[in-house]
Amino acid sequence: MGLMVALIEASKLALSSIPNIELTSFWIIMFTLFFGWKVIAVVIVFILIEGAIYGIQLWWVMYLYAWPLLVLITRIFRKNTSAVFWAFISGIFGLCFGALCSIPYFFIGMSTGGVTAGFRSAFTWWVAGIPWDFVHCAGNFIIMLILYRPISTAMKWMSQGDGVTGS
Amino acid sequence: MERSTKRMIIIASVVLCVLIAVFAIVYKMNKPSANAGSKDIVIEVTGSDGKSTEYDISTDSQYLIEAMDELAGNGSGFSYSGSDSEYGIVIESINGEKAIFDQDNAYWALYVNGEYAQNGAGSQPVESGSTYTWTYEAAK
Numbered sequence: 001m002g003l004m005v006a007l008i009e010a011s012k013l014a015l016s017s018i019p020n021i022e023l024t025s026f027w028i029i030m031f032t033l034f035f036g037w038k039v040i041a042v043v044i045v046f047i048l049i050e051g052a053i054y055g056i057q058l059w060w061v062m063y064l065y066a067w068p069l070l071v072l073i074t075r076i077f078r079k080n081t082s083a084v085f086w087a088f089i090s091g092i093f094g095l096c097f098g099a100l101c102s103i104p105y106f107f108i109g110m111s112t113g114g115v116t117a118g119f120r121s122a123f124t125w126w127v128a129g130i131p132w133d134f135v136h137c138a139g140n141f142i143i144m145l146i147l148y149r150p151i152s153t154a155m156k157w158m159s160q161g162d163g164v165t166g167s
Numbered sequence: 168m169e170r171s172t173k174r175m176i177i178i179a180s181v182v183l184c185v186l187i188a189v190f191a192i193v194y195k196m197n198k199p200s201a202n203a204g205s206k207d208i209v210i211e212v213t214g215s216d217g218k219s220t221e222y223d224i225s226t227d228s229q230y231l232i233e234a235m236d237e238l239a240g241n242g243s244g245f246s247y248s249g250s251d252s253e254y255g256i257v258i259e260s261i262n263g264e265k266a267i268f269d270q271d272n273a274y275w276a277l278y279v280n281g282e283y284a285q286n287g288a289g290s291q292p293v294e295s296g297s298t299y300t301w302t303y304e305a306a307k
Contacts (some may be wrong), residue, residue, distance in 0.1 A: 012284035019253035054269070082172050095186055122284050123197070130194040132253040137187070 004031050004042045011048060016076045021139040025090050026147060028067060032074035043067045058108075062101040069100070083148035091141035093118050098133040102126040198290075206295035210238055210245065214264050215273070215303040231277075231291040231299055232256060255289035261301050273305040 004027070011023035024046075029159040032039045047063045054060075076088065077078055109121025206226055212240065213219045222243050228234035238245045249256040259267045260277040264272040277284040277291065278300040284291055291299070 019251060077175070080172060080175055081177060085172065085176045085179055088176065091176055092183050092186060093180065095183070095190065111282075125195045128286060128290060129254055130190050130198075133262050135185070135231075157239065 001042050001045065003043050004035075004039075008042075009024065010047050020094075020136040021143075022136075023143060024067070024109070025093055025140050026143050026151075028070050029074050029086060030148075030151055030155065033078055033152075034159060036078075037071075039071055040068065042072060048109045055142075058104055059101070061104050066097065066100050070089050071075070079151075083145055083152075086148055087145040090144040091137045094136035094140035095102060095133050095137075098129040099126050100127075104139075122137055145155060182185050187239070206293055208234060208293055208295065209233065209298040211298055212245070212301040213300060213302040214262070215266075219300075220262070226293065228293050230289060231293055232288040234293050234299075235288060249288070257286040258288055258301065261303075264303060266303050268306065273303060276302045276304045278302060 008024055008027045011027065015023060015026050024087065028043065031042060031103075035042075038164065050063060051060045073089065073093070077085070080086070095160070102125045105125045106118040106122035110118030170224075188197070208222060208224055209224065210222045210231075211219055212222075221243050222238055224234060224238050226234045226237055228237060231253045233244070235247055235256075239247060246264070247258055248260045253255075258266060258277075262274055262279075265271060266275050268274045277288065278293065278299055281300070286292075291294075293299075
């Protein structure tokens with residue numbers, strides 16, 4: 001588990017200078033495909049470490065549901081082994097990330113001006129980030145398309161005989 | 168490739184295409200817009216010591232960041248620096264005073280006519296008669 005968290009954190013740090021290009025989605029999908037629900041523990045540790053490093057801010061609340069949601073989606077489609085299919089799933093997740101992250105702004109807006117203000121606050125925040133959601137989508141799609149096969153092969157090779165794959 | 172896999176790929180690709188189209192339309196219809204033309208605005212800077220400096224500028228800029236560039240280049244004494252992020256430029260220093268959240272536990276907050284801005288400097292439309300205030304704010 002430590003190795004998986006370290007891999008996610010190292011990849012995140014390495015790509016931190018490029019906005020919205022990340023390997024976190026890729027690793028969470030790959031780990032979920034190979035290790036099943038056990039990955040929830042990895043996601044929890046990853047979220048806690050992120051909070052410890054960068055502080056518990058609003059974005060951290062978004063992490064609490066966004067990454068577990070990706071694990072859930074991956075589990076639903078786990079029998080699919082097509083790189084193209086997973087590229088689409090990863091791309092869709094990247095595209096919707098901004099919309100997912102706008103949810104806390106609904107509650108912030110609602111706390112000051114009611115439901116209408118909540119929707120306006122979340123909507124404004126989401127719309128402002130849409131161009132970057134496109135970047136996120138393209139990045140996730142390409143990364144998955146390129147890395148799915150080699151990493152999948154490497155993980156199969158590493159897990160042979162270890163009995164670590166999920167069901 | 169199995170037939171079911173092919174079907175799933177087609178469904179996923181259609182979902183992605185539809186989402187891209189919807190997002191693009193929503194963005195086009197709702198993105199922050201600006202009116203071109205000569206505008207008289209005030210850019211105000213309130214530093215960590217609470218002292219404010221006001222800069223009056225007539226500009227054709229559509230977005231605040233362009234007016235700030237104009238102001239920085241016209242010998243007014245105003246200066247700023249920032250870095251790119253997923254939501255546009257993040258202002259890190261104004262008039263030599265640095266406020267990088269991770270390092271200084273403070274940030275430069277933007278107010279438009281006294282209200283907390285809904286946009287960053289790169290997407291904040293410039294409207295004549297408005298006051299744009301940059302305030303050094305320490306995290307609480």
